[in-house]
Amino acid sequence: MKKSLILMLASLIALSLAAGCKDKTKAPETAETKVPAAAEQSAQGQSGTVTETMNSGGYTYVLVDTGSEKIWAAAPELQVKVGDAVVIPAGMPMKDYHSKTLDRTFDVVYFVDSIMVGGEQALGGEAKMPEGHPVVPGTEPAVKIEGIEKVAGGKTVAEVFGGKADLSGKEVSVRGQVVKFSPEIMGKNWIHLQDGSGAEGTNDLTVTTTAMVKVGDTVVVTGPVITDKDFGYGYKYEVIIEDAKVVVE
Known part of the structure; x- marks a missing residue:
């Protein structure tokens, strides 16, 4: 009986060692298992x-x-x-x-x-995405801007553009509607904000943030005004609010 127990223990140790070696061996990557x-x-x-x-x-x-x-x-x-x-x-x-x-x-x-x-x-022009393709961020229907009141102590979009020289580097708050949202570009989420103020070129304020929103949301953004910002790859902005705190109302 003692001999049987010794043989059993030896078998268990051998199996354990074999399992350990197997776990440490990396399975070869194949065309079927590799994910781009x-x-x-x-x-x-x-x-x-x-x-x-x-x-x-x-x-x-x-x-x-x-x-x-x-x-x-x-x-x-x-x-x-x-x-x-x-x-x-x-x-x-x-x-x-x-x-x-x-x-x-x-x-x-x-x-x-x-x-x-x-x-x-x-x-893009009038071409449509392939059948079954998910909605691409930024292609949502246009938002109608109406009834946006300036946040207490804050600025309108037009006022941020108009006062950019004095506001540069200073923190401001702006209430508006999200007309476009592009997540995770160059490590940031990008909001295009409008409140109905301003003319072409001064009616759309770009905001970067870590917050997640959706087109149509009314939000209050708070952050520093940065002027003449160049991110490279053509991302140049006359005025932008960076790393903003965003409250969805």
């Missing part, structure tokens, strides 16, 4: 250089080298060429997307409403 880095990012803004581009079916497809990976993106047809610096806004990835017009299947492709090329926003 782009597919893991559900709504990431990306910037980089175009290495390949093509037009088809009313869309422009671009392969963008971000420096760490290459990703495919597509937007309603626009002017772009290999070597251009571009910014791809946040979008939902479509895995295994097959383009009938190109007769090509992409592992992952981001369909977005616009692409910034060489510092200029290349807005």
Whole structure:
């Protein structure tokens, strides 16, 4: 019986050692198990250089080298060429997307409403996204601005633009409606805020924040006014409120 117990213990130790060695052995990565880095990012803004581009079916497809990976993106047809610096806004990835017009299947492709090329926003035309594609941030219906009252002790959008010289570096509060929201571009969420004041060029205030909002929300944003801000890749702003606190009303 003693001999049987010794044999049993020896077997258990051998099995334990074998299991430990198995756990430390990394399974080989195959084409079936490997997930492209782009597919893991559900709504990431990306910037980089175009290495390949093509037009088809009313869309422009671009392969963008971000420096760490290459990703495919597509937007309603626009002017772009290999070597251009571009910014791809946040979008939902479509895995295994097959383009009938190109007769090509992409592992992952981001369909977005616009692409910034060489510092200029290349807005999409009348082309529609593929059937079944999720709503792209920033493509929501236009918001009607009405009944927005200036927050107590704060400024209107037009007043921020008009008083930018005196307000630069100072904290202000502004109440308005979110007319566009683009999450996670260059590590920030971007709000376009309007309150009905101002003319073309002074009626839309850009705000960066970590807060999440949606188009149509009435919010009060509070943060420092920054003038002549250049983020690079064409993101230049005459006036912007950065790292704002946002309260949804």
